[in-house]
Amino acid sequence: MSYTIPIGPYHPALEEPVHANLITEGEMIKDAEVYIGYNHRGIEKLCTERNYIQTLVLVERVCGICSHSHAMNYALACESIAGMEVPKRGAYIRIIMAELERLHSHFLWFGIACHIIGHDSLFMHIWDKREVIMDILEEISGNRINYGMVTIGGSRRDIDDDTRRSVLEKLDILEKETDKLKDIIVNDRTVAMRTKGVGILTREDAIRLGAVGPQARASNFDIDVRRDMPYSCYEDFDFNIPVVDSCDVFARVVVRVLEVYESIKIIRQALENLPEGPINLGVKIPKIPAGECTHLIEAPRGQLVYHVVSDGGKTNHRVSIHVPTFRNAPTVPVMLRNNSIADAGLIIACIDPCFSCLDR
Amino acid sequence: MQQEFKVINITKDEIIPVAERMKNDGRMLLMIHAYRNTEDQPVVSYEYGVGSMIEAYEVTGETTLPSLSSVYDAAAGWPEWEINELLGFTFTGLNISHRLFLPEDLSNGKGQILVTPLKELREEAFKDYEKAKTLVNTLDRDEDTGKEETK
Numbered sequence: 001m002s003y004t005i006p007i008g009p010y011h012p013a014l015e016e017p018v019h020a021n022l023i024t025e026g027e028m029i030k031d032a033e034v035y036i037g038y039n040h041r042g043i044e045k046l047c048t049e050r051n052y053i054q055t056l057v058l059v060e061r062v063c064g065i066c067s068h069s070h071a072m073n074y075a076l077a078c079e080s081i082a083g084m085e086v087p088k089r090g091a092y093i094r095i096i097m098a099e100l101e102r103l104h105s106h107f108l109w110f111g112i113a114c115h116i117i118g119h120d121s122l123f124m125h126i127w128d129k130r131e132v133i134m135d136i137l138e139e140i141s142g143n144r145i146n147y148g149m150v151t152i153g154g155s156r157r158d159i160d161d162d163t164r165r166s167v168l169e170k171l172d173i174l175e176k177e178t179d180k181l182k183d184i185i186v187n188d189r190t191v192a193m194r195t196k197g198v199g200i201l202t203r204e205d206a207i208r209l210g211a212v213g214p215q216a217r218a219s220n221f222d223i224d225v226r227r228d229m230p231y232s233c234y235e236d237f238d239f240n241i242p243v244v245d246s247c248d249v250f251a252r253v254v255v256r257v258l259e260v261y262e263s264i265k266i267i268r269q270a271l272e273n274l275p276e277g278p279i280n281l282g283v284k285i286p287k288i289p290a291g292e293c294t295h296l297i298e299a300p301r302g303q304l305v306y307h308v309v310s311d312g313g314k315t316n317h318r319v320s321i322h323v324p325t326f327r328n329a330p331t332v333p334v335m336l337r338n339n340s341i342a343d344a345g346l347i348i349a350c351i352d353p354c355f356s357c358l359d360r
Numbered sequence: 361m362q363q364e365f366k367v368i369n370i371t372k373d374e375i376i377p378v379a380e381r382m383k384n385d386g387r388m389l390l391m392i393h394a395y396r397n398t399e400d401q402p403v404v405s406y407e408y409g410v411g412s413m414i415e416a417y418e419v420t421g422e423t424t425l426p427s428l429s430s431v432y433d434a435a436a437g438w439p440e441w442e443i444n445e446l447l448g449f450t451f452t453g454l455n456i457s458h459r460l461f462l463p464e465d466l467s468n469g470k471g472q473i474l475v476t477p478l479k480e481l482r483e484e485a486f487k488d489y490e491k492a493k494t495l496v497n498t499l500d501r502d503e504d505t506g507k508e509e510t511k
Binding site for chain 2: 033035036037040076079080085208209210223228229230231232233234235292293294295296303305307309311317318320322326327329330359
């Protein structure tokens, strides 16, 4: 018997509203359709009515998880149009925040994935460890989310020596705890049974559909904006890009676990070699000349694209935001095919979707 | 280090040959952006990652363009689909089976709270309010008469 099963827009396995229609044959999913747009807030339009500093505050609110990535990318695009050069200390602080954000985003995803597969004790352990990162973020910026650390021309807050030492100590604790969690996540039978061989996305499909970020790297497609198109000061750091070739949900777990270690490595290098000097250019209301720029950064979930057009006036002429979920969402119907209905929630969640970002 | 960004103006006929050349060279289609410029002319910009640089191929003044979905599949199809729904540009050859933003049963957006003008929403709310007021009055009356009867 063939059935169409709707999931969403509101569903216990979904953190945010999205609507998927699963066309099933018995227990197996044969096809799927995805509808988005339930979280649309008109942010792109609002951007055209605000000045550059106000827009910075607005774009930080596109997403609660990757707020810094949005603000940083917008600032980088504006600086590129205006030809500004950010002081090195400011750029390092931005990178520290970006990598901390990647850590807390990945830990959040591990937790949610464990919750969906029914391993709630592991979910609680992971979110407990995530608090260490949230504490670091709060110590540096004063906020747990929406850090407000970026301004056009650099960073808004400095990291003093005491904070630097304290963060380095906390990173040691975090790394030890991650070792323990890694052993459980990688060797646990429940995790393996629910994730191995589920939601296959082959390398060919990943390239064809334009998958990005950890989703692409788990399908043996080696891309990372931080290495391929370096921005800010990423060329100063030594880090690896983990790539896994098993193409299933388990591969996506492994890629993210390995990325956690690389992010810790980057933060440590940045804190230890934090250059002296100013943190920003001291521009209060920047003047952006007429021009346009597309800027890419590697957000926790993959490539984040900002297209900013300025007409030389006080406000933006056009800001276009495309998030990694927009690139990864077309892969979901492909991954759902020939999997059981019980795995649908996990497969939708495995791209680490952010529908607030997606709908802007 | 700053990412380099370069704009190259092309015509509508060059869109497919450029895409095919990029595809053969193994370049990624990063995104397709569209907007109306200060002279209210439509601009569609196809951005490719070429080494560590972003190359934007821009077509100005066209609202009917060939679709790149035959070359780049969903990586081009989804951005084109979005532009089609939000800006009304047409992409010939793009297979649109359903709406991307919000499903069909919202009858093309009609009746949806986000797209209904505020005036209509107010009128609707006022009608509901009037209806509710009449209903409450009738209920009150019934209740009063009921009480009297029991008395």
